[in-house]
Amino acid sequence: xxxxxVATDWLDVCSGCHMxxxxxxxxxxxxxxxxxxxxxxITDLKHPPEEGVDVGILSGAVGNTHQQAVAKEMRERxxxxxxxxxxxxxxxxCTMRNFFDTEEVLRRAYVETESTDEQGAIPRSPExxxxxxxxxxxxxxxxxxxHLPGCPPPADSIWFVLTELLAGRIPVLVGDNLTxx
Amino acid sequence: xxxxxxxxxxxKIAAQAGQTVLEASEEAGIDIPTLCDHPxxxxxxxxxxxxxxxxxxxGLQPACTFKVVExxxxxxxxxxxxxARKFVLQLLFSERNHFCMYxxxxxxxxxxDLAYRYRLDHxxxxxxxxxxxxxxxxxxxxxxxxxxxxxxxxxxxxxEAVGNHTLGVRERGANSMICADLNAPLGESSCISCGxxxxxxxxxxxxxxxxxxxxxxxxxxxxxxxxxxxxxxxxVELVTCYNHLIRIEGDxxxxxxxxxxxxxxxxxxxxxxxxxxxxxxxxxxxALEEVDWEEAQQFVADKIRGLQGGLTGLASPRxxxxxxxxxxQLFRQGLDADAGSLIEVPKFxxxxxxxxxxxxxxxxxxxxxxxxTVDHQVAGFLVKRAVTxxxxxxxxxxxxxxxxxxxxxxxxxxxxxxxxIALCTAASAPAVIYGTGAGTDLDQLRKxxxxxxxxxxxxxxxxxxxxxxxxxxGAARLEEVRGFYILAADDxxxxxxxxxxxxxxxxxxxxxxxxxxxxxADVVLPTAIWSEKAGHFTNTEGRVLELARAVDPPxxxxxxxxxxxxxxxxxxxxx
Numbered sequence: 008x009x010x011x012x013v014a015t016d017w018l019d020v021c022s023g024c025h026m027x028x029x030x031x032x033x034x035x036x037x038x039x040x041x042x043x044x045x046x047x048x049i050t051d052l053k054h055p056p057e058e059g060v061d062v063g064i065l066s067g068a069v070g071n072t073h074q075q076a077v078a079k080e081m082r083e084r085x086x087x088x089x090x091x092x093x094x095x096x097x098x099x100x101c102t103m104r105n106f107f108d109t110e111e112v113l114r115r116a117y118v119e120t121e122s123t124d125e126q127g128a129i130p131r132s133p134e135x136x137x138x139x140x141x142x143x144x145x146x147x148x149x150x151x152x153x154h155l156p157g158c159p160p161p162a163d164s165i166w167f168v169l170t171e172l173l174a175g176r177i178p179v180l181v182g183d184n185l186t187x188x
Numbered sequence: 189x190x191x192x193x194x195x196x197x198x199x200k201i202a203a204q205a206g207q208t209v210l211e212a213s214e215e216a217g218i219d220i221p222t223l224c225d226h227p228x229x230x231x232x233x234x235x236x237x238x239x240x241x242x243x244x245x246x247g248l249q250p251a252c253t254f255k256v257v258e259x260x261x262x263x264x265x266x267x268x269x270x271x272a273r274k275f276v277l278q279l280l281f282s283e284r285n286h287f288c289m290y291x292x293x294x295x296x297x298x299x300x301d302l303a304y305r306y307r308l309d310h311x312x313x314x315x316x317x318x319x320x321x322x323x324x325x326x327x328x329x330x331x332x333x334x335x336x337x338x339x340x341x342x343x344x345x346x347x348e349a350v351g352n353h354t355l356g357v358r359e360r361g362a363n364s365m366i367c368a369d370l371n372a373p374l375g376e377s378s379c380i381s382c383g384x385x386x387x388x389x390x391x392x393x394x395x396x397x398x399x400x401x402x403x404x405x406x407x408x409x410x411x412x413x414x415x416x417x418x419x420x421x422x423x424v425e426l427v428t429c430y431n432h433l434i435r436i437e438g439d440x441x442x443x444x445x446x447x448x449x450x451x452x453x454x455x456x457x458x459x460x461x462x463x464x465x466x467x468x469x470x471x472x473x474x475a476l477e478e479v480d481w482e483e484a485q486q487f488v489a490d491k492i493r494g495l496q497g498g499l500t501g502l503a504s505p506r507x508x509x510x511x512x513x514x515x516x517q518l519f520r521q522g523l524d525a526d527a528g529s530l531i532e533v534p535k536f537x538x539x540x541x542x543x544x545x546x547x548x549x550x551x552x553x554x555x556x557x558x559x560x561t562v563d564h565q566v567a568g569f570l571v572k573r574a575v576t577x578x579x580x581x582x583x584x585x586x587x588x589x590x591x592x593x594x595x596x597x598x599x600x601x602x603x604x605x606x607x608x609i610a611l612c613t614a615a616s617a618p619a620v621i622y623g624t625g626a627g628t629d630l631d632q633l634r635k636x637x638x639x640x641x642x643x644x645x646x647x648x649x650x651x652x653x654x655x656x657x658x659x660x661x662g663a664a665r666l667e668e669v670r671g672f673y674i675l676a677a678d679d680x681x682x683x684x685x686x687x688x689x690x691x692x693x694x695x696x697x698x699x700x701x702x703x704x705x706x707x708x709a710d711v712v713l714p715t716a717i718w719s720e721k722a723g724h725f726t727n728t729e730g731r732v733l734e735l736a737r738a739v740d741p742p743x744x745x746x747x748x749x750x751x752x753x754x755x756x757x758x759x760x761x762x763x
Contacts, residue, residue, distance in 0.1 A: 093289055096310050100289065105317040141317065146310055154310040158289035180309050187288035187300065 010043040011062065011173060014055035016081055017048050018067030018074040019101045019142060023159040024092035025049060025066060030162035041173060055084040062087050062172055068094040068101040069143045073136025082149035087177075089153040089168060090145040093187065096156045098144040109138040153178060157186045194260040209251035209262055210238055220264050221273060221302055224339035225252045226388055228440060228447055229348055235280075235339050237302065239272045240264045248272055274306050282313040283362065284320060285334040286391075292400040293392030299337060300391075316362075325375030328397055328455045329386050331366070335393040338364055342385035342394060349448060351572030354378045355385060366393075380561070381451035382569070387437055396435055398458050403429030411738040412439055414725055415453035416506060416718040419647045420544065420566050421727030422449050426719055426738035433458070433719050433739050444544035444729065450565035457719075462701035465714040466742055476712060481744075485751070488696045488711050489758035491671065492523070495694065498670030500526040502663055504679040505649035508723025508735060511748040512651070512658040514763060515675060518752050520659075522761035526669075530679065531649040532662030536622075536630050540653055540730030542644025550574060550642065552615035554583045554608050556630060558623020561591025564646045564728075567621065568592065581615075583608045585629055605629040609636045617642070624648050646728050653726035670694065674705065675748055678717040681705040698748055715748050716741040 017025060025048065029035070045060055046052040055063060063085030069075050082088055093099035104112045118127040145151055155168050155178075164184040171178035178184075190205040196218055203212035208231065213220050223235035231252035239248035243261035248269065251262075263269065280286075280299065288294045320333040338357070343366065346355040354377055358367045368377035386394045408429045415422040415436075423442020427435040436454050440447035468484035469476040479487075492499055501519035503512055519527040547553075547570040560568030568591075574580035575595045584596040585605045593599050600607055602625060609632070612618040618641040622630050634643070647653060655661070671694035678700035686704040689695060696711040706712045720741040724732050741747075756763050 090310075093287075097287070098315075099287070102285075102287075102317065106319040144311070147314065151310070156309055179307070181307060185304060185307060185309060187303070188291075188294045 008041075010041055012043050012045050012056075012060035013062045013064065014045045014060040014081065014085060015047045015064040015066075016053070016055075016077055018065060018077060018095070018145070019070035020067035020092075020094060021100075022048075022066075024095075024157075027157075027159035027162050028064075028091075028165050031166045032162070034166060038169065042169075055081060057084070059084045059086070061085065062089060064089045064091055065145055066090075066092045066095050068098045069139065069145060069148045070101055070104075071136035071138050075139065075148055076136075078145055078148050087152045087172060088145075088149065089155060089172075090151045091155045091157075091160055091165065091168075093156050093158040095145045096151075096154045097187075098142050098147075099158065101142045105141050109140060113138065155180065158188050160184075160186065192256045192258050192260075194256050194258075194262065196262045197264055203256040205256070207256050209240060209242070209249075209254045209256060209260075212256050213251060213262075213264065218264060220251050221305065222252060223298060223302070223337060223390055224341060226341050226344075229341060229344045229388070232340060232344070235337065236276045237273060239269060239276070241266050241269055270306075273302075274308065277303055277306060277308060278312055280337050281308075281311055282315045284318060284336065285315075291335065291392040292395060293335075295405040297392060298390035320365075323374050325373035326379065326381075327375065328381055328383065328451075329374075330395040330397060331374055332393050332395060333365060335391045336366055337391060337393075338366070339390060340366075341388040341390065342366060345384040345388045348573060348577060350380075350382055350384050350569045351574070351576045352378065352380055352382070352569075353576060354380075380565070381455060382449060382565070383451070383454045384438070384448060387447070398455075399427065399435035402432075402434045408434070410437070411736050412442075412734075413719070413736040413738055414727075414733040415449065416650045416725060416735065417452040417457065418564050419650060419652055419728035420444065420564050421725055421731065421733045422453055422566055423447075423733070424449065424453065426736070428738050431739050443731070444727070445566050446545075448566050448569055450569075452565065460701075462703065464701060464742065465699055465706065465712055466744060467714060469712040471710045476706075476709075481746070481754075484711055484713060485754050485758060488673075488713075489755060491694050491696070491710075492673070492755075492759060495671040497524070498693075499523065499673065500528065500663065500665075500669045500671070501673045501675075502528050502530055503655060503660060503675045504530045504677045505652040505655045506677040506679045506718065507651065507654070507675055507748060508721060509651065509654040509657070509726060509732070510723045511675070511752070512654050512660065514749050514752050516658045516660065517763050518756050518761060519673070522756060522763065523759065526664050527660060528663035529652075529655040529660035530663075530674070530676070530681075530685070531652055531655070533647055533649070533652050533656060534624055534627075536626060537624065537645050537647045538656060538661075540645070540647075540726075540728065542621075542642060543729055544570065544644060546642055547571070547619055547621075547644070548574065550617050550619035551578075551580050552583070552612060552618040553580060554585060554605065554612060554618065554620045554633065554641070555592060556585040556605060556620065556622045556633065557602060557625025557627065558621070558646055559586065559590045559592065560621070563623065563648070567644070567646060571595070571621070581611070583611060586625060602627070602629055605633055606636075609633070612637050612641055619644060621646065644729075651725040653728060653730060654724070657726060672696070674698070674709075675715075676700075676703065676705055677715060677748065698751060700745075713751055714745040715751065716745055720745075721747065 063081040113129045233250035233253040238251040241263040323331040343355045410425045422445035423439035425437045438447040438449040467478040582596045675698040681703040686708045695709045697709040700717045722737040
């Protein structure tokens, strides 16, 4: 039977959700028997293949134009999109900057930090993603099929979601699998 | 109560006339989720979580305010009801900034519990991200408006339960905000730090400073006990984590306070600044030196023998009935020595009188010789809430500076209470509350109102009634005594006592903390504090209330009883 193709990427993140994914430990070896991970932020290939994948997994909130493009690309190239972690599902910690003007935020981050000397300057290279006015949850930008909140979601919950999807079911989160922290 | 027959989810229920659908359901064991409802407060139907289907009603109705009617048919779990609950939760979560991952209340939050119960895994509405304040001006707690769901339990608690009316709501609709007074920072408001709002808040909006982040719900324990900071004897629940007392809450089921506490019992005990005594100490060459228990107790026993009758024992009214009883046995019977207490109670307060729980029925209060905003504050709440919510009237007989003055219809001077008598005879349920300043006013009031008014005496100190019952009232004499044995417990000892004991040959002290008294003592024996003691206190009404040992004392620190027993053995006294 052909392996299920999975692509994953991260947006505005701390990478805790991907660390939690790796916390499935040796179950990953078992998983790889039926799953092909085509691309991830921690392997060589970063983008989901053009021909598309079965499952796309995104962690992190959408905070800049670059992350918005990644989210849209993942949505286009996958059949089932999973948002994992509080940032992807709710916007999470990243939304702390929603109470401030983006210029104020950039100044605080690049000029006014206590450890920055007088050389601090806001990077304005056109290659960099521009901050959106507001940090958004993934479902505010593209349609999401499965939401797995948590900060991070426990490895067992990530495992549950993956195995349910492999069994052809949309996972229903109950008990310890549903956590907002 | 007249019976009202209703049907809930097809089940026939016998409700009582005057009950709400929520009350009838609760009695029948049928669960309806709520947020703004609270057993100690009047329902207001604000949160809409309790919406249920009632046959022939135009829309879903809030169970908390809808009264039962004969033949009513209620459905609490229909599809429409469940969808409505999820809708309410989605609206609540989208309105303000609710993030569980850094909230100290996570795991113990009623809003979060409902989100888990209804398995919400994402928000469906755009969120407003309003920039909301965090008011951290108050010494004991923080108000984070981001987490507030405007259930108004805090406002209602402050008004109905305590009668202080500090909290209110300003603006309207989505701009509504809980505020103190006319939008003053909490720390500069008329708040009296009773903390009732903190206790009723269902979310992390009102955050107790001392206990925040100090233990997850499955790491903390609650131990029921009694507050020992005045003679009202409020029932408390001591919240502990890994043998540390982190928070004090009022026990909703306790008498006479019904869940209320004041700043002295809720917050101040956790603000203890004094240094704990951890080892027995004996004074040598002018300085206290640590010694072991055997040496310390032997030293005391030898000294007592040497005093040959010039010994007086003094006990703090913060000791338990058990410790006081043992103390009296040892000193009066065993050693034939004088025994007294560190507090003197005037004769007119010598016997327990009154029932605080009946004050909710009074229509007129005469408060004589005491300031209920300083002492016995919870009794003061009962008066304030009656005056501000039920139209009861207050006649205050005390100094001009009395904190209840603004609640009083008449403020008389001590000596003028005769003027109150006519009003009392006209009232249907007058109550006279008296404290240490009452004196002759009390005699006059008794003569005129015996049998008519409900008299409630408020004795000073904590377990003074326990001390009085053990036959202890003040010290018979302090002069011409050669040696003192003082059980100071964790009492606040004045500089004054230390001064008056100058020139005494020998002073041995049981003490939990270093105080002006331990500065004068020749021997200091470390004892457990109130939260580390098991035993009983007798409150001002004469109720015997239980203290539980919520935390273990530091290793090496003993109970007063154990020290007395060891002393008795050394002095060949059988107790």
